[in-house]
Amino acid sequence: MAIVLSRTDPTSVMASTVDERGELVGAPLALEFSALAAFVTERERAHRAAGDAAERWVWSDSSRWYGDLLTAGVRVQRCHDLRLSHAILRNSTLSAGTEFARSAPSEWSRPAEPLTAAVAPVHSALFDLSDTIASGRSAAAADDSVAEYRRQLRAIAEVPDAGRLRLLLAAESVGALIAAEMRSAGLPWRTEVHDAILTEELGPRVPYGTRPAKLEVLAGRIRSILGDNTVNPDSPQSMLKALNRAGLMITSTSRWELAEYTHPVIAPLLEYKKRARLLTANGWTWMDQWIVDGRFHPDYVPGGAATGRWATSGGGALQLPRQIRAAVTADPGWKLVVADAAQLEPRILAALSADTSMAAAGRGVDMYAGIVASGVVETRDQAKVAMLGAMYGATTGESGRLMPKLTRAYPRAIRLVEQAARAGERGELVTTWLGRSSPAPGEDWREAQWRASQPGASTAEEARARSRARDWGRFTRNFVVQGSAAEWALCWMAELRKGLLAIEGMNPQPPGRRAAASGPVFERIPHLVFFLHDEIIVHTPAEHAEEVAAVVTAAAATSGRLLFGDFPVDFPLGIATVERYSDAK
DNA sequence: AAGCGCCGCGCG
């Protein structure tokens, strides 16, 4: 049984109870939006009291529905996110034969509309009237969600051995819950610490558009060394010309190219770039815009990357520089439990390919050390470079030279990525462990290949087509590994969330005692506050920190078993309980 | 003035 929630008009929703096949059970219930939170709370409570499996909420888009519920102080345990599931089922090679995948694209095939508010907590994004009018699709919504759920269940039922696909849809959906919860809770952020770092690096705060003192000094030094008092270090074009005039025959002003030359201007210029980057990316403007009541509320986008990795929108949460991580500080009496999966992708590759030798090299905490110990390469650095090269498709440099050694030691693993690359070069789709498939190459890619295959094709056309084919092959090569790693990470977080719920229960605080800063639901309980591909942060009352760390560790092991069963592959974590993010590893 | 592509660089 599940309950499908759908919007009927700007102020009401329909709650339709459905069975395992998506057929209606009884009459749908019409609710005013204001009564939804209480309804959801009561259903969650009733299931807990009865000791049943949790209610499964089915809705179009978790970021909107669940964002609103969280703002109202309500958490749920399980959901089915129709839009995210739709995308997976439409594209997966596992469901390619179903009616669902072969029918024409629908409204469901469009990406979710982005949330409008810059930061959480958002006031009802879902029931924003102007949005309803603009999208012009309100009336049929109820039917539509129930019907879509039914279509998806039918599609899954048609897939033979759909176990992995079911796990993927469940993981993707709980990921969407977690994304909404993290956005709502926010990452604890001390603006005074951040400001102190900025002042140290840049000088005292100045108005937007003016150069802080330390940058001004560096800019002056650069100009005087070059004997050019108009050059603008913020403009690559301007700098490139000035450096060429000074005799540096560089073709770009990127850091690695500059670093190859010796000239008095290089040091202050690199220094300028480093600090200017801090100012523009994570300076005072960013702080004012993104830190609300001592929390950073990035907008996570589950499944935002083709591989299934999450993306983020606004705030640049995928690129929090190490420079300012000291500002991520636990509240008084709280701790941060910071954990990352060690060498996740090579371990995933070992499991995907059932390469027992490679898995054995990962028995310890440091897989690269294990590869060295097996005598495959000489140094840890070589092991790392070779593995990355294998997964990214490097052909030149040291990485390329080490490939034969890797191929000899781990033929199964290397064969898997090579086959994925060849498939991509032919324009075919590849699929992750749980069943997410790569997008098909675009129209212009196909056209380039077609053109090169014609009798009169020029050598330039042929070379171009080959190059494009190899580009796409590197993408599909990496897709299977990166995408399967993303699935492991989703399952890790899902298990972690389950364990955290068990520590404190999911009882929201009484309305009068809500602390807006940390979101109403998470005032006293351990909760996830950050996720970045293979790394998580849990914010927890200090007295629970040890238990949380144990849950995080156990969840990683469980995730490995969920995906790969008995295959002997380990997923060790680096884990630390700290006050400040910067104190972890 | 707004839109867009490029550059450069932060993260995994």
Add this chain to the structure above:
DNA sequence: AAAGCGCGCGGCGCTT
């Protein structure tokens, strides 16, 4: 060092 994957973002400078 930076080659080889995936992202987001701000600033510049050009076009419309």
